[in-house]
Amino acid sequence: MGIIKGALELTGRKTLKMFADAGSVAVMLMDAVRMIPKRPFRLKLLLKQIEFIGANSVPIVILTGIFTGMVFGLQCYVGFRNFGAESMAGTIVALAMIRELGPVLSSIMVAARAGSAMTAELGTMKVTEQIDALYSMAVDPVHYLMVPRLTASMIAMPLMNGICILFGLLGGYFVNVIVMGTNASMYYDNSVLYVNGADIFNSMFKALVFGIIIASICCYNGFNTKMGAEGVGKATTTAVVQSCVLILMFDYIMTSFLV
Amino acid sequence: MPNMIEMTDVHKSFGRQKVHSGINLNVVKGAITVIIGPSGTGKSVLLKEMMGLVLPDSGKITVDGVDIETATKSRLLELRKKFGMLFQNAALFDSMTVSENVAFPLKEHTAMTEREIKSAVADRLRMVGLSGADDKYPSELSGGMKKRVGLARALALEPEIMLYDEPTTGLDPIMTDVVDDLIFDTQKKLDITSVVISHDIRSVLKIADYIGMIYNGKIVRYGTPEDFRTTDDPYVRQFFSGSKDGPIKVY
Secondary structure (H helix, E strand, O other): OHHHHHHHHHHHHHHHHHHHHHHHHHHHHHHHHHHOOOOOOOHHHHHHHHHHHOHHHHHHHHHHHHHHHHHHHHHHHHHHHOOOOHHHHHHHHHHHHHHHHHHHHHHHHHHHHHHHHHHHHHHHHHHOOHHHHHHHOOOOHHHHHHHHHHHHHHHHHHHHHHHHHHHHHHHHHHHHHHHOOOOHHHHHHHHHHOOOHHHHHHHHHHHHHHHHHHHHHHHHHHHOOOOHHHHHHHHHHHHHHHHHHHHHHHHHHHHHHHO | OOEEEEEEEEEEEEOOEEEEEEEEEEEEOOOEEEEEOOOOOOHHHHHHHHHOOOOOOEEEEEEOOEEOOOOOHHHHHHHHOOEEEEOOOOOOOOOOOHHHHHHHHHHHHOOOOHHHHHHHHHHHHHHOOOOOOOOOOHHHOOHHHHHHHHHHHHHOOOOOEEEEEOOOOOOOHHHHHHHHHHHHHHHHHHOOEEEEEOOOHHHHHHHOOEEEEEEOOEEEEEEOHHHHHHOOOHHHHHHHHOOOOOOOOOO
């Protein structure tokens, strides 16, 4: 009996904590959103964050895009060859990259690369009282630290998505046309045939939402870091795991509304 | 004399650890109040409560007549502009240089030009004996130097209330004297209200207008330096003589 009771209690406690955390993240996000138009505008900090979240993520996003496009192109080619429809591989690669793989994979890479650093930086500031110091100088840490990171993520994430998609398409093209020898114009025609403007718009919208998720989860975990170096490590892990899981969950939720 | 900060029956615990069990303390306006007491008795928490960085579990804290607990977030930010705080570990921004740290509050809250800020920063750094350290990063400074930069940053806006968390711990005897004088002089010159946490008996007796001794979550004695010098209160005598035998339990 004791074990069952203990297990139930644990589940209950964890569930309550999960909802409480979700609520706190939402409140903090709303707080940050309301502060975006508030002066002073910290353009320098914003540019620095765009550089960090966006520009510095370009190489890894390119690699992710290229190899995903290549392997996906190869699998599609092999699969479609069974019934002689190799040239249709381009359609699948294009639709998959634009609708799903581009936004999801690029944002997971950004969460792992920039989100983790965001949490570690804010977490270290928290445990060394630098965030308290901001408060003590009457500067709201949400305005000073979170707003630039949030806006930078919202600007950078759709751009990262575009780069990922572009290089994914190139990767697919490379494997199918150059390595496997599919006719270039047929591959291209099939690639663009079924893609429309709504696909691209929805894709960018997803990337924007994922950017918001990354910034709010990573900032929240940073601000709530406890207990020294170990706490910073824990907060960073939690932030990346939560961001990735939420990206996948919200991907499904948004897709089910968008299709 | 009117009170700047009033704490009434303040209780605070972190988890199972009780830090404050009924603190009553009035900080007199325009005076230096020094808080003494053994390590780990919640002196730093006391300062953070005064500023609203940490909220008490129960009890009332008012600053200049404003109740901290019921104040709105924007009111609280406004109220904090009256404060300057020197943190125990200085809490400098480690991604900024020394001069950027000192310039930070000026950039945030004043309309000073780049040039005015530069000269103000140089002025503050000279005051704490750190001219020439402008372009160093906090990680390149010793503990005592960090503390002095923290002091320069906290005093940059000439606040109405200054909270010092162990301003002289980790400083050499000469620098201790310099910082003591700095606290004393700025207080007299700008007529600010100061709360100082200190372990340094000599400087406590030198700068304090009032002393409060905290032990076991309560203020066990409050009075003037003269009172502390002459009283035979066993807590005070043990703390002042630095003996491990007495009513203050170490183990």
